[in-house]
Amino acid sequence: MDQSQTISAAQYFFVYNAFSFTFATMAATTLFLWLSKSEVAPPYRTALVISGLVTAIAAYHYLRIFESWQAAYEVSGTTVTGTGNAFNDAYRYVDWLLTVPLLLIELVLVMRLSSEETYSKATRLGLAAALMIILGYPGEVATDTGTRVLWGTLSTIPFLYIVYELFVGLGAAIKRQPESARNLINNARWLTFASWGFYPIVYMIPFTSFEGPNVETALQIGYTVADIIAKAGVGVLIFLIARRKSVAEYGDVEGNYPPQEAAAMARH
Amino acid sequence: MDQSQTISAAQYFFVYNAFSFTFATMAATTLFLWLSKSEVAPPYRTALVISGLVTAIAAYHYLRIFESWQAAYEVSGTTVTGTGNAFNDAYRYVDWLLTVPLLLIELVLVMRLSSEETYSKATRLGLAAALMIILGYPGEVATDTGTRVLWGTLSTIPFLYIVYELFVGLGAAIKRQPESARNLINNARWLTFASWGFYPIVYMIPFTSFEGPNVETALQIGYTVADIIAKAGVGVLIFLIARRKSVAEYGDVEGNYPPQEAAAMARH
Numbered sequence: 001m002d003q004s005q006t007i008s009a010a011q012y013f014f015v016y017n018a019f020s021f022t023f024a025t026m027a028a029t030t031l032f033l034w035l036s037k038s039e040v041a042p043p044y045r046t047a048l049v050i051s052g053l054v055t056a057i058a059a060y061h062y063l064r065i066f067e068s069w070q071a072a073y074e075v076s077g078t079t080v081t082g083t084g085n086a087f088n089d090a091y092r093y094v095d096w097l098l099t100v101p102l103l104l105i106e107l108v109l110v111m112r113l114s115s116e117e118t119y120s121k122a123t124r125l126g127l128a129a130a131l132m133i134i135l136g137y138p139g140e141v142a143t144d145t146g147t148r149v150l151w152g153t154l155s156t157i158p159f160l161y162i163v164y165e166l167f168v169g170l171g172a173a174i175k176r177q178p179e180s181a182r183n184l185i186n187n188a189r190w191l192t193f194a195s196w197g198f199y200p201i202v203y204m205i206p207f208t209s210f211e212g213p214n215v216e217t218a219l220q221i222g223y224t225v226a227d228i229i230a231k232a233g234v235g236v237l238i239f240l241i242a243r244r245k246s247v248a249e250y251g252d253v254e255g256n257y258p259p260q261e262a263a264a265m266a267r268h
Numbered sequence: 269m270d271q272s273q274t275i276s277a278a279q280y281f282f283v284y285n286a287f288s289f290t291f292a293t294m295a296a297t298t299l300f301l302w303l304s305k306s307e308v309a310p311p312y313r314t315a316l317v318i319s320g321l322v323t324a325i326a327a328y329h330y331l332r333i334f335e336s337w338q339a340a341y342e343v344s345g346t347t348v349t350g351t352g353n354a355f356n357d358a359y360r361y362v363d364w365l366l367t368v369p370l371l372l373i374e375l376v377l378v379m380r381l382s383s384e385e386t387y388s389k390a391t392r393l394g395l396a397a398a399l400m401i402i403l404g405y406p407g408e409v410a411t412d413t414g415t416r417v418l419w420g421t422l423s424t425i426p427f428l429y430i431v432y433e434l435f436v437g438l439g440a441a442i443k444r445q446p447e448s449a450r451n452l453i454n455n456a457r458w459l460t461f462a463s464w465g466f467y468p469i470v471y472m473i474p475f476t477s478f479e480g481p482n483v484e485t486a487l488q489i490g491y492t493v494a495d496i497i498a499k500a501g502v503g504v505l506i507f508l509i510a511r512r513k514s515v516a517e518y519g520d521v522e523g524n525y526p527p528q529e530a531a532a533m534a535r536h
Binding site for chain 1: 305317353362
């Protein structure tokens with residue numbers, strides 16, 4: 001990050017408070033999802049556990065990002081000076097490498113396909129997501145435009161495959177979902193797509209006419225908003241979907257359904 | 269905050285201890301609500317989970333506020349001097365942005381309306397609450413009276429909508445509540461209104477003849493008391509309401525009710 005031109009105190013505190021807000025949001029969502037595990041039928045509990053893992057991992061990284069931000073600047077009154085400690089943006093990539101595959105897996109799990117379908121879709125989508133993040137990184141740290149464009153383009157290939165799977169591959173499965181949950185699943189799919197579509201835009205900011213402090217502020221706030229929507233927003237949707245499907249399929253979310261039902265569930 | 273005129277040691281420690289007290293209160297209420305989840309019937313458990321989230325988020329922010337207060341002042345003997353590190357009041361707004369919508373959602377959940385009603389009321393009230401906080405912030409950080417009044421007035425519009433919904437919109441639903449819980453729900457509604465009505469008063473303190481250290485102390489103690497009533501106080505009421513409704517509707521709060529009851533419950 002360009003330390004020669006430092007940000008204003010207002011910009012510093014805006015980003016500072018956004019990071020603290022995001023930590024609180026992610027941690028709160030994690031607790032909500034894990035405490036709500038018993039409020040959905042057994043086949044949907046793993047989806048809540050994993051959705052909570054995504055926000056828990058994000059909470060950890062936002063705490064680190066928050067501390068790294070504090071260490072990078074010295075604020076006294078209204079003057080902000082760079083301390084020379086670089087702000088470690090790599091925490092974001094490390095976070096995405098773990099959370100983005102899990103985000104796709106939670107989407108697959110809440111649809112409750114056959115165990116074979118679940119395994120194959122979760123594996124293929126998870127690997128594509130990891131590949132997308134790994135290919136994006138060399139471009140993120142590159143100093144020249146050529147390299148940035150090259151890796152950015154390469155990482156778009158797995159991204160397009162994921163979009164294809166979400167909108168075509170899972171299309172048939174979505175039609176099989178109970179009426180009451182179908183809209184929510186569709187929202188979750190679109191929310192995932194919309195929030196992810198945002199990352200490439202931020203990735204491209206360095207090519208725009210924006211400069212120095214404004215780029216840094218726009219970039220940090222941009223990634224933060226996208227993370228909240230993609231992780232906490234989708235996580236809450238997963239809970240609502242799991243809850244509605246539990247009611248539609250078993251009536252009793254506590255899971256006190258007839259033995260043959262239970263057996264059928266266990267087979268999945 | 270005005271650092272030129274610093275507060276007295278007595279004022280410093282009064283606020284310091286109030287922050288520590290509030291952290292303990294919020295954390296204790298969180299544990300109480302979550303540990304009591306199994307003491308209410310299933311339809312009321314999400315209300316307890318969310319009430320506990322509100323106090324958990326507040327506990328986190330009071331810990332940060334406490335640390336920020338310590339960092340802002342240097343105390344030696346009875347002399348207090350500003351360190352130059354600004355006291356980060358924005359933590360309050362960041363907290364409200366998360367907790368105020370959740371506070372309204374916990375009120376809606378404990379009334380146990382149909383899932384459609386719950387979803388629409390929770391969404392509308394949640395968004396209005398977030399809007400109220402967002403519109404208030406530019407005024408809070410403004411240095412001139414004009415800007416403060418403008419944004420203060422704008423944020424009053426969603427506030428009035430919320431009051432309307434609480435007292436008119438939910439009126440019919442409250443009449444449908446079991447006799448034993450109706451008064452408590454009414455109290456929760458009034459406690460919410462009364463404690464929130466306090467924030468605009470504190471917001472207006474800078475226009476009064478109060479000055480410097482006294483304003484700062486009055487403001488911090490004022491917000492702290494309002495937060496305890498609105499979050500911990502209402503949270504405990506939510507538990508009492510959930511408990512009484514569980515008994516009134518199912519007799520057995522453990523949820524061992526006849527299957528048709530269970531199915532009926534789950535549908536909500």
